[in-house]
Amino acid sequence: MGQTNRRTSTWPGFAAVLAVSFSTLQPAIAADGLASEREQLAALARQLDLIDRLAEHAADTAPQERARYHFDYARLRADLKRVRAGLQDYLMPQRAQPRDPVPLTGDYVRRDRADEEPSP
Numbered sequence: 001m002g003q004t005n006r007r008t009s010t011w012p013g014f015a016a017v018l019a020v021s022f023s024t025l026q027p028a029i030a031a032d033g034l035a036s037e038r039e040q041l042a043a044l045a046r047q048l049d050l051i052d053r054l055a056e057h058a059a060d061t062a063p064q065e066r067a068r069y070h071f072d073y074a075r076l077r078a079d080l081k082r083v084r085a086g087l088q089d090y091l092m093p094q095r096a097q098p099r100d101p102v103p104l105t106g107d108y109v110r111r112d113r114a115d116e117e118p119s120p
Contacts, residue, residue, distance in 0.1 A: 038091060047086045052080045072098045072110040 059073035082104065 026076070033107050041087055041091055045084055045091070048080055048084045052077055052084075055080065066112055069109055069111060072108045075110075076108050079106070 055073050055077050058071075059077075062070070062073070082102075
């Protein structure tokens, strides 16, 4: 019977030690997660720069003859610029609000005007 009382009397102390250790550990984990997120977003921004350079190179080397459908590199590069700006605003915020509500274009297939005319 004496052993039971002793075990129950140490349990609240052990629980308090656990609670204190978890409360001090949580901010460190949150700060590490935030740093990891920032590193991943910075890597994403570098990858967007690479994609932009590849799109510029592809636009310069694309065939110049007129085709019915061709890729709209200018529109892709404009959307990449907006995404990159959003990442930079998050990584180095100047202020918290307002955000740019303009949606991305997203449609990168362009048709020639001659193809849109009705056939006789």
